[in-house]
């Protein structure tokens with residue numbers, strides 16, 4: 001009798017499992033059955049994608065699947081990756097109605113912010129409130145703060161160069177890109193840098209609760225771990241509440257990362273609110289405090305913290321990793337640094353003065369080097385997931401995608417498509433930016449495209465133009481990084497970038 005009961009229980013469990021995986025495959029997503037799957041498991045379960053994210057190599061795995069199977073690949077039961085120019089506008093464009101998928105639920109801190117909210121009306125309201133923060137007029141006001149942080153950067157690097165006595169001073173460029181980008185966003189968002197450039201160290205203040213004690217922790221490290229965990233949990237949102245029970249360092253490090261990043265944000269917002277309006281500094285928080293929706297309502301305190309945190313997270317490691325990639329590829333590719341220095345020397349005649357944005361913003365080769373770095377590296381290399389809304393569905397490349405299907409365009413793959421960029425798509429060649437085809441323009445999406453595209457693009461570009469102009473015009477470099485190791489969480493991040501530098505001018 002007991003044996004029969006055991007058999008029945010096992011049969012029931014097996015039936016449940018088969019039902020759980022087969023019903024969606026055979027019925028719910030039957031329209032997707034003719035699309036080749038990245039692996040057998042990917043057609044039945046999102047565990048394949050989650051596993052690739054856990055190995056921090058999702059975009060590489062999806063890219064390999066596209067190379068084997070073509071432009072349309074099933075990477076989870078209801079998620080189709082489309083590596084084609086034809087998909088960019090329908091999936092991300094204005095007015096097409098696709099919303100962020102439940103992948104983004106893993107990124108919610110406190111409450112959904114501008115980046116993580118999936119609701120269209122809520123997004124429009126938030127975007128309208130922060131839009132004046134990034135207006136052209138506001139951008140002009142940011143330059144002085146970028147220049148102040150650059151002055152600290154140059155002072156620190158000059159000290160290192162002097163101490164190296166004519167030899168190349170050795171540093172991890174990734175670390176310094178992070179110090180610069182974090183100090184910048186601290187300064188722009190909260191009116192004060194984190195102080196990483198001054199200390200030459202990854203360190204920030206932490207506060208678990210608004211009135212709690214202050215401690216210190218490495219913010220860059222915490223953000224790395226948070227991003228990797230969120231990118232994995234986003235593939236299996238059902239796992240979010242159970243993540244803390246999983247006995248794997250990836251999960252508990254990621255959860256500490258989440259907690260830590262929230263605590264860094266809380267410390268900065270609390271400190272900034274205490275300073276109140278006494279300061280005449282117009283930082284992002286001041287602008288968020290001024291922001292009003294259509295009904296004239298201001299942001300509540302929780303929403304303010306959530307939005308300030310959104311800016312801090314979205315504007316720091318994105319810029320740092322993009323910048324590091326630009327440095328790496330410039331130094332790795334023969335002749336690029338020399339050509340760049342020659343062009344910069346013509347517009348920066350006085351090397352004792354920092355160049356202004358208006359002096360260097362139109363240096364064509366500098367822009368080409370930055371764009372080519374963004375293309376090659378693809379900081380957001382994974383496909384950003386969007387869900388087909390209720391209604392008739394969507395037609396792309398002869399496939400019909402019914403409502404509820406999740407679609408994404410893998411950024412790394414379309415940035416490296418030989419059809420779009422030519423046979424040298426995997427080479428760093430800034431000269432290709434002298435004349436782009438329409439397909440190349442469509443496929444270049446480092447800041448995404450459409451209503452959910454990056455709102456901080458102008459700030460990021462200004463920061464990158466100014467720091468690369470100053471670095472490459474003032475110093476000579478050597479690259480010591482033989483292997484370019486990457487970890488692909490939500491962002492594609494190099495592990496390190498060892499370089500040497502010395503002054504070009506005494």
Ligand code: HEM
Nearest residue numbers: 114115314315318319322380384447448452454455456460
């Ligand atoms: C090189 C640097 C940067 C890159 C490559 C980058 C890239 C991106 C991408 C690809 C998205 C879309 C994400 C998605 O749909 O999941 C995005 C969104 C966003 N970015 Fe950036 N970003 C950069 C710098 C910045 C900076 C400096 C800020 C703020 C000062 C910022 C603020 C945001 C915000 C708030 C969003 C969400 C926008 C929305 O959903 O309406 N980003 N960024």
